[in-house]
Amino acid sequence: MIKNFNFCIVDDDDIYQFTVIKTIKALNLAKKIIAFSDGEEALDFMIKNLHKDEELPDVILLDINMPIMDGFQFMEEYIKIKPKLGKKITIYMVSSSVDTVDIERAKKISEISDYIIKPIKKGELKSIVDKLIDEGNED
Amino acid sequence: MSPNVNAEIIAVIATTNDDIISQFNSGAHTLLGYSPDEMVGSKKSDSFLLKEEIENFKRDLAARYQLKTIDFDPYKILAEHDANDAREWTILKKDGSTFIAHSTITPMKYENGKSNGYIRIIRDITDQKKVERDLLRKNEVLNHAEKITLMGHWQLDTITDNVKWSSNLYNIFEVHPDEVLTYDTYFSYVHPGDKETVSTSFEKSKQDKHFYDLLHHIKLDSGKIKIIQLLGEVITDEKGDVIEIIGTCQDVTQQRMAEIKFKGLLESAPDAMVIVNEKGKIQLINKQAEKLFGYSIGELLDQPVELLLPERYINAHANHRELYFNIPKTRKMGEGKELFGIDKHGREIPIQISLSPLKTEEGVLVSAAVRDITFQKRAEKRIIDAKGSLELLTDKLTIKNTQLADFAHITSHNLRAPVSNLNSLLEFYKDAETTLEKVQLFEKFESVIHHLTSTLNTLVEALKTKDETSKNIELLSFEEILSKTKEILSGQIIATNAKISSDFTAAPTIMYSKVYLESIFLNLVSNAIKYKAEDKTPEIFIKATVENGVQKLSFKDNGLGINLVRHGKKIFGLNKVFHRHPDAKGVGLFMTKVQVEAMGGKITVESEVNEGSIFTIKFNK
Known part of the structure; x- marks a missing residue:
């Protein structure tokens, strides 16, 4: 597996952070993994690194329920800064919520590639990377 | 004509056999204007008579005495027959004017029977003639009027049974004017059905010596049936005995037909109809109205229409009625208002009324179509009741639904997350190769299980709160609750130097659950201290108010405040935190809301970042 991709995990649940990071590392999927415990922290990081492509993530696994700024609020802000970003970023919404209200809402946001219900499985992480490679080849 | 007003003036004119005037008295002078000197010995009677009347006179005499010619001296003929003549003459006066006179001609004779001229006596009867003519004319007018009004008059002499009819009465009864009338003539035409009455x-x-008006049918020889109305008067002599009955008789067939048609229409109306005159007196009602109000027509005739109204409307109605008669037009009565009538037994009936003016010869009448809407009212009430209970049910269901949704949300977010973590950890644990790794993972297990336990405990508590609604309600003093809160929080208060003030004067006590109220105070006051602004000393002000009979309690602080635009919706949600505070767990406000709502109240928040927050509790009534 080519360790070309920067992973970003935005989730306030540190146990979840621990398990996902551990899985990504075990599968050897990422070049770099960064983690934030709420949307605001992640947003601040992106704004600081607008043009630093090597710092910016290729993939964001975004939780919905977080303090300060939740997943949807983060998406609102992300859409605002997206035109300034020099890099294409793929966003997955990852939540323990099976609430259809949340799922429908996420599907309406075109910047969100898919909605994944926790716990995220190894196969799901692998296919995320496979898709990124395919898209890279198309470009 | 003024000098002739005195009817007593009589002219006496004597003539000779040759018709030469021989005597001319002063009366003649006055009436004719000639002096005796002008007339006596020279003039003949033709000087003051009209030629054609003399001719007529002669023709009459010729007819009377069967003479073949009129070439004779009329006075001689009278003398021959020893007769006299009295008739009307037109007298030509000296000034050329004329007057009508009654004149008698009497031949004069000597004792030997020889003719000695004649005497003419003249009386002015102009006035009499005028009266006569007037009478005739009046009779004609009366006749005409009777014809127009289809009316006649009659006289019955009760002693001789002699009957007189006016000419139009003959027309009405289609009887030939020459027919001899008797007492029974009229009775023979009375319709068999009405004879007895x-x-x-x-x-x-x-x-009774009083004429009772009659309205009945007559059947004529032609088979035609008419309706006549008889009005009359009984005449008595000085002893009080009836001698005569006089009266009128009118053919009212057409009016009655119209009336019958009108009544038919009235009866066929589906609504109760009440017809009222300008004075508000009932003139006519139909069967439906009799049924609706329980009165018979006889009981209501000429009674004020207000008899059919409940007392509370009577004064206002009289005014409305007057206004209506000023500008009568077809309209609904009391549009938009609930109207009631009252029946004979005092029962109120919900009604709907339409008014319509009716112009008649008796003035403007108003017809009121009254519709009993008891049934509609009952149906309406049932619908309103049903709507009310549906609304109540909807409210209850909405609350239950919200609670269920809350619970589903909590299960989805707050329970699934730790469980999925446990699953992930379990997989790592199975794959763990070193003991160290397993120990580390076990620590993570502990942390998740601890979190899960606390979430479950909160949920159980919340569910318990929702179930235990009105238990253990007692009279509580806000002051006492606050001082207990201060005791519990004394550590934080001292550490932060927080100032807590209050004003409970508007409503110092409340009937509430002690446990909940203590919990509400503890949560809101401790939050205010916990989320204090870094550069400010916390200041908390608690105030009790009453608004529209509802008790309110507000907690105002000068702390960090909350971004309501961002977090407004979820501020009272479980495990929602808005500050990066180590102790923020998102349980306090959640439990506060659950407790307030369980007691039927509401909690709201106003907040400004870096300014502070005001939490307001609106207690249930």
């Missing part, structure tokens, strides 16, 4: 009424009229 009419005879009885006539007998009673004679007995």
Whole structure:
């Protein structure tokens, strides 16, 4: 597996952070993994690194329920800064919520590639990377 | 004509056999204007008579005495027959004017029987003639009027049973004017169906010496049936005995037909109809109205219409009625208002009324179509009741639904997350190769299980709160609750130097659950201290108010505040935190809301970042 991709995990649940990071590392999927415990922290990081492509993530696994700024609020802000970003970023919404209200809402946001219900499985992480490679080849 | 006003003036004019005037008295002078000197010995009677009247006079005499010619001296003829003549003459006066006179011609004779001229006596009867003419004319007018009004008049001499009819009465009864009338003529035409009523009424009229008006049918020889109305008067002599009955008789067939048609229409109306005159007196009602109000027409005739209204409307109605008669037009009564009538037994009936003016010869009448809407009202009430209970049910269901949704949300977010973590950890644990790794993972297990336990405990508590609604309600003093809160929080208060003030004067006590109220105070006051602004000393002000009979309690602080635009919706959600505070767990406000709502109240928040927050509790009534 080519360790070309920067992973970003935005989730306030540190146990979840621990398990996902551990899985990504075990599968050897990422070049770099960064983690934030709420949307605001992640947003601040992106704004600081607008043009630093090597710092910016290729993939964001975004939780919905977080303090300060939740997943949807983060998406609102992300859409605002997206035109300034020099890099294409793929966003997955990852939540323990099976609430259809949340799922429908996420599907309406075109910047969100898919909605994944926790716990995220190894196969799901692998296919995320496979898709990124395919898209890279198309470009 | 003024000098002739005195009817006593009589002219006496004597003539000779040759018709030469021989005597001309002063009366003649006055009436004719000639002096005796002008007339006596020279003039003949033709000087003051009209030629054609003399001719007529002669023709009459010729007819009377069967003479073949009129070439004779009329005075001689009268003398020959020893007769006299009295008739009307037109007298030509000296000034050329004329007057009508009654004149008698009497031949004069000597004792030997020889003719000695004649005497003419003249009386002015102009006035009499005028009266006569007037009378004739009046009679004609009366006749005409009777024809137009289809009316006649009659006289019955009760002693001789002699009957007189006016000419139009003959027309009405289609009887030939020459027919001899008797007492029975009229009775023979009375319709068989009405005979008994009419005879009885006539007998009673004679007995009571008062004429009872009659309205009945007559059947004529042609087979035609008419309706006539008889009005009359009974005349008595000085002893009080009935001598005569006089009266009128009118053919009212057409009016009655119109009336019958009108009544038919009235009866066929689906609504109760009440017809009222300008004075508000009932003139006519139909069967439906009799049924609706329980009165018979006899009981309501000429009674004020307000009899059919409940007392509370009577004054206002009289005014409305007057206004209506000023500008009568078809309209609904009391549009938009609930109207009631009252029946004979005092029962109120919900009604709907339409008014319509009716112009008649008796003035403007108003017809009121009254519709009983008891049934509609009952149906309406049932619908309103049903709507009310549906709304109540909807409210209850909405609350239950919200609670269920809350619970589903909590299960989805707050329970699934730790469980999925446990699953992930379990997989790592299975794959763990070193003991160290397993120990580390076990620590993570502990942390998740601890979190899960606390979430479950909160949920159980919340569910318990929702179930235990009105238990353990007691009279509580806000002051006492606050001082207990201060005791519990004394550590934080001292550490932060927080200032807590209050004003409970508007409502110092409340009936509430002690446990909840203590919990509400503890959560809100401790939050205010916990989320204090870094550069400020916390200041908390608690105030009790009453608004529209509802008790309110507000907690105002000068702390960090909350971004309501961002977090407004979820501020009272479980495990929602808005500050990066180590102790923020998102349980306090959640439990506070659950407790307030369980007691039927509401909690709201106003907040400004870096300014502070105001939490307001609106207690249930």
